[in-house]
Amino acid sequence: MYIVYLIVYGFILTAVLGLVASWVDRKVTARVQYRKGPPFFQPWYDIIKLLGKETIIPKQSSKAMFVMAPLLGFSAVVMVSTLLWANNNNLFNSFLGDIIVIVYLLAIPSIAIMMGGFASGNPLARIGASREMKLLLGYELPFILAILVPIIKSGFSLKLADILSFQAQNGAFALQASGILALVVLVLCVQAKLGLVPFDIPEAETEIIAGPLVEYSGAGLAVFRLMKHMLLFTLPFFLIILFLGGMKFEGITILYSVLKYVAILVVITVIRNTNPRLRIDQAMRFFWGPVTGIAVIAVVLAVIGW
């Protein structure tokens, strides 16, 4: 049963939905900017074309790490989405502490990008990787604080199933004050986790070309790209499970589920199109200052039962 979830849901369905989501993101961005935008299958073409290209491993790199990094990040994302789908579809698939596992696994894509950047031995990639590390340190604290809110709300349960069933009985957490604040914090953290403007500091095209990915080509780059596309689906899905009561696929509720996801995607796209890139020290100050403050307020509100 788990192997089905791993291959069918965790990999294939998430990859397909992630590629569609990335097309939606690109198309909306293009329309906002008076451009025409890519055709529907463009993300697919990109990945397939990259897979067919030669993989160049730079001489000065540490080869094993360089090749392993994309696979590590990719497999972490597949694991996360498998866990999320398994919980969302059948509450009995949950186990104690799966939310902790997910938080850990969600840090791995960033770590994989860092590994690849440092392993490639390029000065630009090194700068990008060190920026990625700083950014990770910045957003991880408010990210975990905000995740505490649904845990507290559902009676201090570390099981996704409990959070989902609590919401099914008492309404989504996003309808309460603490839930709204935590969701705002998490959307900002997701923006940074996805590496989108204003937090695309590690990749900053016009500053350090592509940052950690500068030496990647061919299959390695394709896997990193696919990982990012899948994260574009997985992270909002995680938020939907935590705050919006998960996704249901029976009858008319399909429409409702799609609406939840599209709403979060649109918010992410709008943020990315209405902001310039921050500097890394400004991003750190932003996450450790106001964002952590809001997260702490949300946790306090959750404890006193708002």
Place this chain on the structure above:
Amino acid sequence: MAKSVIPIGPFHPLQEEPEFFTLTVDGEMVVDIDVAIGYNHRGIEKLSEMKTFDQSTFLIERICGICSTSHPFAYTRAVEDIIPVEVPERAKYIRTIIAEGERIHSHLLWLALAGHFLGYNTVYMWVWKLREEILDVMEILSGNRNNYAMFKPGGVRRDIKAEDIPVVAKKIDSIIPTVNRLKKAILDDPVLHARLKGIGILTKEEALDYCALGPTSRASGVAKDVRKDAPYGAYDQVEWDMIVTENGDVWDKAVIRILETYESIKIVKHCLTNLPDGEIDLNIKDIPPGEGIGAHEAPRGETFHYVRSDGTNRPARHKVRAPTFMNLPTCKATVPGYTVSDATIILAAIDPCYCCTERVAVVDTKGKQMYNAQDLIRLSQEKTQSLKRKMGIK
């Protein structure tokens, strides 16, 4: 922490032209910067000596696509300075209209690219769309979106038709609300404030020391503008203000360019409504021996041309000094002490144009530079000495 080197260029997504900045960094902090140009030298000055005065205008226009009016403007003024003649009033007005139209589209282009360098691609695309309007105006006036081919020594090549004037005036008016909205969106954005204010400060003393030109100097409080200092064209017959700010940071440079766009719109509209009647061309046939200089305030600063004639129909010597040549060294004063993220926007803030600036660089087959600045000065002095000996001057 060990210092390492970050290369920007010769091929880099930051700036489309080949140039090479070597940033010595300590962590993210830039401690030193070195600039190398000479990747795209085309020998325009030498080519110009092989063409007639009229043909050279065509060539000079192609030094740079964005300053395609500034160079011919300065060049034709230099040639007219040899004779010397004053061009007819109508030609002066037409030249002013074309030059200011170019300034509008160049400043908008910079604004768009600055947005792109900051990762603000929405501003990039929106300004690009706005710029289309002004390119349409230029097409109506000259027949071309760029490289207008309007200039010739002694006047202009094409007249502005009376029936085009209302159409153009309407189109120019139509961009003002969009520029207003853009100005508000940019000047009110808190993130842009955070990114641009207090970054890459060029003090007034440094601006004077480095002989900075154009918006780069005016942002540092140096009121320097050829259009005001030594008026030419129709600039002394139009009411307009020189925009000067005091701080010298990237923010002020952006503000100056946005506000100058309004002044340019004002000048174009005034010239269109008050276009005098009369000839547009003097039909100059012969250029006497002699030398002349011509200057024009290009969007990036003062463009300067020197032309020497020996009585034939070709320039004996033609020298081009583009504004970026003076503005580029200011990065030595502005970039160190800021992070790599800031360095990119500081470098872009002078609105660099390398194809105008290109100087020859002598390299061997391995790509190593054979002469440095001292060597070139020595070679130049030796050449002058040998010329003096040949001509019998002590």
